Amino acid sequence: MAGGLLLTAAGCSSEPEGNSGATPTADPVDVVVTPDDGAAEVRPDLPVTVEVSGGTITEVEVERTDLDESAEPPEESDAVTGTLNEEGTEWVSDWTLPPGGDFTVRAVVEDQAGEATEVTSSFSTLEAVEGRRLELESNFPVSGDVVGVGMPIIVNFDLPVQNKAAVEAAMEVVSDKPAQGAWNWFGDRTAVFRTEEYWEPYQEVTVNMRLAGVQASEGVYGIENYQLNFEVGRSQISEIDNDTHRMVVTRDGEQIQDFPISNGDGSTRAYTTTTGVHLTMLKFESMVMDSATVGVPEGHPDYYRLDVDYAVQISSSGEFTHAAPWNTDLGVANRSHGCTNMSTEDARWFYENSSMGDPVIITGTDRELEVDNGWGYWQRSWDEWLSHSTLGEADRTDEPGSPGSPHGTA
Incomplete structure (x- = not known):
């Protein structure tokens, strides 16, 4: 032969x-x-x-x-x-x-x-040698999740990836309803897929990560294929106006809630709520909020440590929506350390009715959400997002395959 x-x-x-x-x-x-x-x-x-x-x-x-x-x-x-x-x-x-x-x-x-x-x-x-075997460390969402329409696909690898084009090409995203998206990299170990517009609601999405054999870096090969299956549920989008101190929640195009809130007081940058498109991340029925985790240590005049209920994370810089029964200025003024304060009843509703990946759009502050702060990936325009893709070409999720080739050259 x-x-x-x-x-x-x-x-x-x-x-x-x-x-x-x-x-x-x-x-x-x-x-x-x-x-x-x-x-x-x-x-x-x-x-x-x-x-x-x-x-x-x-x-x-x-x-x-x-x-x-x-x-x-x-x-x-x-x-x-x-x-x-x-x-x-x-x-x-x-x-x-x-x-x-x-x-x-x-x-x-x-x-x-x-x-x-x-x-x-x-x-x-060829065998992949010990210490040079690329594997999946974690991913969001995970199979079986029902997510919001803004949900990205986040893949974290256990080793640095230098040959990003091949790894991008090896990850095929397929959805029931047509969309186009692309991968961006945040460091050498994290790849994020985002669509041009929000996902259409009520559909299934499959991610075929055909990583077995891909040469991620010189002499480093993927050793296993993975498949991720999740569902996009209803469309729920929340808009928070820093000036009017209100949160309006829209589900499938109809307004269903209008809450009084109180954002960061803006006395420092750390205490200024970020403007931009956030996504709901993790949820905690109760948690301890310690300012030391965001750079304000114990002993500092602005140090705080609070027990809060019904906390929904929307960034990695300490921003949550949560119950704040002590705040008497809900709907009137901004008095928080940067979080979105709500009544206990309203915070509980938002906690119980939020899915990972729901957009939370905040306007009216002078601190912009960074693209890598939490899941701030919608802060990039589509043109910017596409330009940051190694392949530089949109992937049609209603068509088989992906742009580029996972193959190396002899």
């Missing part, structure tokens, strides 16, 4: 008048499978290809042959799929292969007379 396999098949046709009676033959079919038959320690990020001349490819199957027969059947996301060109002369695998595996390629080709022949080729992939 290394040099191509020459196949010759007899063709069938009616004999023209006056012919000597010899049966015409089709031109030979030349088939080349890469990697070569018998190849060992093949880089798992290199593509599997089948190329023919003098005929067409009708079927290609790549099977992993080293797995224990008693083991669980491979997941659908582990299947080695490929794309055949329009001429039917070249097949290329879509994704990378798991490291340390044995594989057999079976291809069926037809010559110009329509006679089919099957060829096979086998090879093994």
Whole structure:
């Protein structure tokens, strides 16, 4: 197979008048499978290809042959799929292969007379060595979650990623309803997928992270594929006006709540509520708020330590919505340390009715929410977000595949 396999098949046709009676033959079919038959320690990020001349490819199957027969059947996301060109002369695998595996390629080709022949080729992939195996450390959301329409997909890796384009291309996002999005990186270990507009509500989203075999950095390979399935629920968007001291909650386009609130008093930057598009993050029925966690240590004149109920996190700089029964200026003035104070009843409603990823839009302050403060990813315009993608191309979530290629080059 290394040099191509020459196949010759007899063709069938009616004999023209006056012919000597010899049966015409089709031109030979030349088939080349890469990697070569018998190849060992093949880089798992290199593509599997089948190329023919003098005929067409009708079927290609790549099977992993080293797995224990008693083991669980491979997941659908582990299947080695490929794309055949329009001429039917070249097949290329879509994704990378798991490291340390044995594989057999079976291809069926037809010559110009329509006679089919099957060829096979086998090879093994390079092992991923200890300490250089890229794995998923965490992700938000997790499978089974029901999230708000602003929810990004956040993937945290256990090792730094230098080859970001390949890793982006290996992560396919599929949604029931059409959208386009792109990945951005925050450091070398965190990739975030955000859509151009909020997700359409009431739909399923699947993320196929085909990381097995992707070369994330020189000599560092992903060792496992992952699949994430979550649901986008109702659309709930809350708008907080710092000047009117009100929070208006809209669900599926209809206003359902109008709460009096009190934001940060603005006496310092730390005590100024940030303006911008926040997302609800974690929720705590009760918690201790200690200013030391946001840079105001014990002993400082502005130090505080409070027990609060029904806290909903909206940034990483200490901003929550929460019950503040001690604040008598709800709906009147801003008196907090930067959080959005609410009555106990209103805070409990918001706590019970918030899903992770609900947008909370705050206006009217002179402190802008940073894009990497919590989940402030909507602070970038779509054009900015797309320009920060390594691939620089939008991914259509209603179409298979992703922009770019996860494959490396030989």
